[in-house]
Amino acid sequence: xxxxxxxxxxxxxxxxxxxxxxxxxxxxxxxxxxxxxxxxxxxxxxxxxxxxxxxxxxxxxxxxxxxxxxxxxxxxxxxxxxxxxxxxxxxxxxxxxxxxxxxxxxxxxxxxxxxxxxxxxxxxxxxxxxxxxxxxxxxxxxxxxxxxxxxxxxxxxxxxxxxxxxxxxxxxxxxxxxxxxxxxxxxxxxxxxxxxxxxxxxxxx
Numbered sequence: 695x696x697x698x699x700x701x702x703x704x705x706x707x708x709x710x711x712x713x714x715x716x717x718x719x720x721x722x723x724x725x726x727x728x729x730x731x732x733x734x735x736x737x738x739x740x741x742x743x744x745x746x747x748x749x750x751x752x753x754x755x756x757x758x759x760x761x762x763x764x765x766x767x768x769x770x771x772x773x774x775x776x777x778x779x780x781x782x783x784x785x786x787x788x789x790x791x792x793x794x795x796x797x798x799x800x801x802x803x804x805x806x807x808x809x810x811x812x813x814x815x816x817x818x819x820x821x822x823x824x825x826x827x828x829x830x831x832x833x834x835x836x837x838x839x840x841x842x843x844x845x846x847x848x849x850x851x852x853x854x855x856x857x858x859x860x861x862x863x864x865x866x867x868x869x870x871x872x873x874x875x876x877x878x879x880x881x882x883x884x885x886x887x888x889x890x891x892x893x894x895x896x897x898x899x
Contacts, residue, residue: 697883701872702739705801708819713772716801717817721810721866722824723857724850725831725838727876731824731885732805738883739803742796746806748781751789753849756856757808767796767804768814774798807857812864823867825888826876 710716718741720732729745736743744767750759766779777796780789796802801819810821826834835850860866867873878886 696885696887698734698738698885699883701735701885705739705820710800711819712768712802712817713798714774715771715798716819717768717771717814718801718803719810719814719818719821719870720803720805720824721807721821721870722876723826723831723861724807724853725834726824726826727834727874728805728807728824731822731874731876732803734883734885735822736803739801741799741801741803744794744796744802744804746804746809748794749779750782752782752784752787753853756853757860760808760811760813763804768817771796771798771802772817808860810866810870811860812869815869820872821870822872822874823870824874824876825867830877 705716705718708716718735720728720735722728732743732745744763746759746763749762749766750756751762762779767777770777775798778793780793781791782788783790810818810823815821832850832854836847873888875886875888880886
């Protein structure tokens with residue numbers, strides 16, 4: 695299975711585990727290609743896409759945002775209700791703008807670092823870990839978010855070290871249903887699956 699169309703069909707054929715919803719997680723380190731993969735999969739399956747970066751209250755909320763995700767997104771969906779939240783505005787340092795609504799669709803995709811954490815695994819119908827070489831991930835993250843800003847690079851380095859510890863402790867790459875090569879540039883409907891995560895050590899945890 696290496697097409698988004700086939701993967702979407704497979705996911706929609708699984709059993710819902712978050713109440714009536716098939717919850718899908720696309721996890722992996724920053725700059726690995728999660729957003730690209732999640733966007734293609736969400737489009738193929740016709741499912742809403744939630745980015746965890748929209749629910750973080752700044753850089754220091756890397757892991758502790760989960761309570762906000764649970765209360766505003768997962769809990770309503772679990773009960774068959776519509777979820778609503780406001781996105782974090784990184785340029786202003788606060789939540790704001792129009793409310794985002796996510797209905798209890800057949801499947802809902804959550805993309806972002808720690809989205810396949812151990813606490814939610816029993817409710818995931820499918821999970822993906824996207825990986826890429828560390829140097830490429832760094833270049834992508836800097837080009838996307840911070841350019842030559844020194845303060846940003848310091849935040850990013852701290853973030854990367856913390857996510858490495860998280861993935862090692864939780865054994866994420868070894869617990870997901872699919873590991874994807876985020877460095878591969880594949881046109882159209884295809885992606886490159888990996889039998890083993892080439893650029894991320896499998897944890898013994």
